[in-house]
Amino acid sequence: MPRPPAIPTEEKIKLVSELLSGQxxxxxxxxxxxxxxxxxxxxxxxxxxxxxxxxRGEPACGHTVNEESLLAEIADLKAxxxxxxxxxxxxxxxxxxGPTFRRINGISEAEPVQRIRTG
Known part of the structure; x- marks a missing residue:
């Protein structure tokens, strides 16, 4: 079913004002x-x-506390x-x-490869 057309903001404000005033x-x-x-x-x-x-003096279009928390978490995860x-x-x-070699007492020996831990 198609979505109905958007209601203009002015109409929403009028309806909500009437609702809040009990009209x-x-x-x-x-x-x-x-x-x-x-x-x-x-x-x-x-x-x-x-x-x-x-x-409260908060910006009307600013982020909520929850949004700020989520944005901080996103930044941490990106880092x-x-x-x-x-x-x-x-x-x-x-x-x-490939493996690198080093000499110990005149004998070539492969250096161990470091493994990255996952999980």
Whole structure:
């Protein structure tokens, strides 16, 4: 089933304002907008949350605390991936070169290859 056309922001604000002032019910607002009651509840929550953030002095379009936490975690994971990539690249370069040899008491001996731990 195709998605219904987007409701203009001004219409959403008008409906939510009427809802909050008690002029209409959620059911009536949903009927007027041609959307589900859950959509009206979502709009009301977004409207109230936005006002609350503004009253606290937080930016209206800024990241939430949860988003900031997730962005920090993403940055940490990217750094870890970068470090692992460099280790893998170095390991592959050593493997391509073959084992290196060193002389101990006049005898050539292959140096052990370091293994990268996984897991």
């Amino acid at each position: 209409i019910t959620i059911c009536r607002a949903a009927q007027r907008a041609g959307v589900s009651e859950q959509a009206i509840r979502n709009w009301r929550k977004q409207f109230v949350d936005g006002g609350t953030r503004n009253l 870890a991936i970068g470090e692992l990539y460099l280790q893998l690249k170095a390991h592959r370069n050593r493997a391509r070169q």
